[in-house]
Amino acid sequence: MDLSNVKIMVVDDEVDLEPLIRQKFRHKIRNDEYNFVFAHNGLEALAKLIEHPDIGVILSDINMPEMDGLTLLLKLKELKNPSLKTVVVSAYGDMDNIRTAMNRGAFDFLTKPINFEDLEITINKTLEEIWQQRNAMKEHDQLISIQQDLSVAREIQQAILPKTFPPFPNRKDFDIYASMVAAKEVGGDFYDYFMIDNDRLGFVIGDVSGKGVPAAIFMAVSRTLIRATGVKGMPAGECLHYVNNLLCNESVSCMFVTVFYGIMNMKSGELEYTNAGHNPPYILSHDGSLIKLEATGNTILGCFEDHIYNTKKIQLNPNDDLFLFTDGVTEAFNKQGEIYTDERLEKLLLSVNNLPVNEIVNKIVNDVDQFAQGVPQSDDITMLNIKYFG
Amino acid sequence: MEIKKTTLNQIEIFEISGRIDANNANDFEKILVQSIEEGATKMIADLTNLEYISSSGLRVFLLIAKKIGKNGFIYLCSLQPQVSQIFNISGFNNIFSIFENREDALSKA
Numbered sequence: 381m382d383l384s385n386v387k388i389m390v391v392d393d394e395v396d397l398e399p400l401i402r403q404k405f406r407h408k409i410r411n412d413e414y415n416f417v418f419a420h421n422g423l424e425a426l427a428k429l430i431e432h433p434d435i436g437v438i439l440s441d442i443n444m445p446e447m448d449g450l451t452l453l454l455k456l457k458e459l460k461n462p463s464l465k466t467v468v469v470s471a472y473g474d475m476d477n478i479r480t481a482m483n484r485g486a487f488d489f490l491t492k493p494i495n496f497e498d499l500e501i502t503i504n505k506t507l508e509e510i511w512q513q514r515n516a517m518k519e520h521d522q523l524i525s526i527q528q529d530l531s532v533a534r535e536i537q538q539a540i541l542p543k544t545f546p547p548f549p550n551r552k553d554f555d556i557y558a559s560m561v562a563a564k565e566v567g568g569d570f571y572d573y574f575m576i577d578n579d580r581l582g583f584v585i586g587d588v589s590g591k592g593v594p595a596a597i598f599m600a601v602s603r604t605l606i607r608a609t610g611v612k613g614m615p616a617g618e619c620l621h622y623v624n625n626l627l628c629n630e631s632v633s634c635m636f637v638t639v640f641y642g643i644m645n646m647k648s649g650e651l652e653y654t655n656a657g658h659n660p661p662y663i664l665s666h667d668g669s670l671i672k673l674e675a676t677g678n679t680i681l682g683c684f685e686d687h688i689y690n691t692k693k694i695q696l697n698p699n700d701d702l703f704l705f706t707d708g709v710t711e712a713f714n715k716q717g718e719i720y721t722d723e724r725l726e727k728l729l730l731s732v733n734n735l736p737v738n739e740i741v742n743k744i745v746n747d748v749d750q751f752a753q754g755v756p757q758s759d760d761i762t763m764l765n766i767k768y769f770g
Numbered sequence: 771m772e773i774k775k776t777t778l779n780q781i782e783i784f785e786i787s788g789r790i791d792a793n794n795a796n797d798f799e800k801i802l803v804q805s806i807e808e809g810a811t812k813m814i815a816d817l818t819n820l821e822y823i824s825s826s827g828l829r830v831f832l833l834i835a836k837k838i839g840k841n842g843f844i845y846l847c848s849l850q851p852q853v854s855q856i857f858n859i860s861g862f863n864n865i866f867s868i869f870e871n872r873e874d875a876l877s878k879a
Contacts, residue, residue: 635829680861719852
């Protein structure tokens with residue numbers, strides 16, 4: 381901050397003081413280091429404050445007509461402006477008035493006759509204090525705005541995630557459970573599911589690159605487009621092809637989203653899917669084996685217009701689980717800097733089949749939590765599990 | 771994250787070590803974008819010591835590739851297995867030219 385922007389007001393009824401100060405500090409005035417305003421009593425000083433809102437330092441005499449320096453201090457206190465500093469100038473030995481001034485919030489005091497060397501030191505010290513205080517306030521304001529940014533992002537994310545389980549209480553042919561533990565700086569994970577018709581369930585899990593409000597908005601747009609397109613019932617690959625082209629227009633500075641989109645046919649047990657650069661989900665087979673869903677050879681949404689998304693199909697058996705997750709699970713870190721890994725997730729998944737959907741998800745949530753040993757999450761941790769009863 | 775930049779035959783080589791995640795992706799972006807603004811069109815990212823890259827980091831590579839466009843290239847080399855896996859899952863292995871080692875990348879440059 382440029383300190384020459386901070387004006388210094390001298391309040392004194394002695395008319396000779398103004399030319400004296402202008403003379404003593406002429407170099408500093410000429411170099412724009414000091415910028416003085418003069419007033420001759422407390423009342424005039426208050427008027428000048430309104431006229432010059434950039435006044436930061438006030439040098440005030442105590443004994444003045446109309447309004448004295450001590451009364452001025454009381455009035456200044458009412459302004460509650462912490463970056464306004466008053467230095468009182470008083471007769472040598474006038475300890476009573478000096479004490480009163482200090483108690484009324486004066487920043488420092490000088491004694492008359494004025495020693496100009498001492499005055500300069502005092503002015504510089506006061507300006508420095510104002511500078512530090514304004515800087516601290518600026519940083520504080522920035523911090524507040526970052527926190528507001530984060531809470532807006534979190535609200536957007538929470539608002540779009542379905543959180544009622546079971547989501548379709550009348551359906552006895554499948555069950556769904558999901559969990560999203562948000563990182564401090566919201567990572568942009570989301571999941572969603574919807575009935576396309578009486579037999580087919582559309583579902584999605586995704587992770588937006590980046591964080592904060594832009595990522596949250598991109599997430600909300602992605603989720604809305606996938607749902608609106610998905611309910612039309614087109615094949616999975618076609619759906620993401622359409623959504624991708626729309627998102628390419630929305631994406632600024634290469635923001636993108638990884639998405640796994642699937643359609644589960646509850647009548648036939650057929651699962652069709654396409655994978656746009658997302659971690660491959662697992663099938664926890666009813667017989668206890670684990671199958672990683674093959675990639676469809678595709679990449680992220682939002683960057684490459686007209687990319688063709690392939691659709692793959694796989695047959696489910698009754699009591700199979702489909703477990704979907706985001707990289708916040710497998711890339712969680714612990715104190716030693718070790719990663720949770722796919723292997724640890726696979727090992728745990730092999731031990732949880734035949735458990736209800738919520739227990740499967742919660743076991744993994746707890747295991748990741750235990751693994752991290754209190755190390756703050758750097759990314760959202762999200763899981764979605766769908767059990768097919770047949 | 772640490773980045774060491776060297777220049778060889780007008781190719782800027784970035785040795786990136788540590789982790790690139792949401793917390794430092796912006797710094798990473800600034801460094802690479804600055805090079806482009808100063809006129810760099812040929813880049814190699816040597817990832818020998820890169821332990822982890824999140825989607826925020828992948829976004830930066832994508833942004834740089836788009837900024838360079840057809841006037842140059844950004845090649846990646848020496849990916850550790852766990853970083854390689856992240857590139858494979860996201861499909862970025864098909865988008866970027868990835869080489870086994872720096873010599874291979876330089877020979878194609």
